[in-house]
Amino acid sequence: MNLFAQFETRLHGILADLQTAGVLPPGAGFDNVTVEPPRDAAHGDIATNAAMVLCKQAGMPPRDLAAQIVDRLAAETDIQGADIAGPGFVNVTFKKEVWSGLVPAILAAGEAYGVADIGNGLAVNLEYVSANPTGPMHVGHTRGAVVGDALAGVLAYAGYDVVKEYYINDAGSQIDTLAESAFLRYREALGEDIGEIPAGLYPGDYLKPIGEKLAKAHTLARDWLQKARRQASQDIEEGSTDDFLNRMGLGDPDPSNHKTGFDGADEIVDWFNRDKPDDWRQRD
Numbered sequence: 547m548n549l550f551a552q553f554e555t556r557l558h559g560i561l562a563d564l565q566t567a568g569v570l571p572p573g574a575g576f577d578n579v580t581v582e583p584p585r586d587a588a589h590g591d592i593a594t595n596a597a598m599v600l601c602k603q604a605g606m607p608p609r610d611l612a613a614q615i616v617d618r619l620a621a622e623t624d625i626q627g628a629d630i631a632g633p634g635f636v637n638v639t640f641k642k643e644v645w646s647g648l649v650p651a652i653l654a655a656g657e658a659y660g661v662a663d664i665g666n667g668l669a670v671n672l673e674y675v676s677a678n679p680t681g682p683m684h685v686g687h688t689r690g691a692v693v694g695d696a697l698a699g700v701l702a703y704a705g706y707d708v709v710k711e712y713y714i715n716d717a718g719s720q721i722d723t724l725a726e727s728a729f730l731r732y733r734e735a736l737g738e739d740i741g742e743i744p745a746g747l748y749p750g751d752y753l754k755p756i757g758e759k760l761a762k763a764h765t766l767a768r769d770w771l772q773k774a775r776r777q778a779s780q781d782i783e784e785g786s787t788d789d790f791l792n793r794m795g796l797g798d799p800d801p802s803n804h805k806t807g808f809d810g811a812d813e814i815v816d817w818f819n820r821d822k823p824d825d826w827r828q829r830d
Contacts, residue, residue, distance in 0.1 A: 608634025665706030731757025
């Protein structure tokens, strides 16, 4: 049991004495009474809101109830001082011997010091960092990793069954958008003037190195793109898809298999649904 839990037990004992003395009604509940470090260390070691919470049930101003709590705390041999702050908070300062007396127990317990069973094995799923894969990581993600890992450790020490999760959100429309944006930067790396990034795509420069890596890894695509531009700049009969592909070296050498374009989307879908394993257009 830590020092705060010990003090809470002692405080409940004092409040029970006040019930016996008739200061507090027999049915007064202590569930909302807190024991915690004060926000300002200069105000002591422990602060409690007991008087603030119970003053209405006691039928007296919170500072008056706080005074009765302070009088009883002053009788404790390990307390250096107890003061009333603000509207009725009680600040307590322990003698130095209290803190130094904890050292042997801490050393004896080693890494097990602070282990508790508050969680009672309750499962807790703790997700942290989970950086969006569509953008670069930054120092905020690092902070989340440190805080998340520390919190997981504290919960585990408190008796919870902790599962750490880094959610990889690599599905859905955002990944489609990332792919389109990276492809645009890939085309840019191949020498194409892509102009302004269209609305809805990721405009960040962090995708430029990705486009450059893709261009280096797929040099054949660069050559084909340049060849396609040269061929497209020549006079090609409108709708003659096969003529263009033949010039690119991708067409079917058999002119009887040539098709001079499609009349609409339905015809394209129908053509792809046909079983033509030897058709060069399906192979490509």
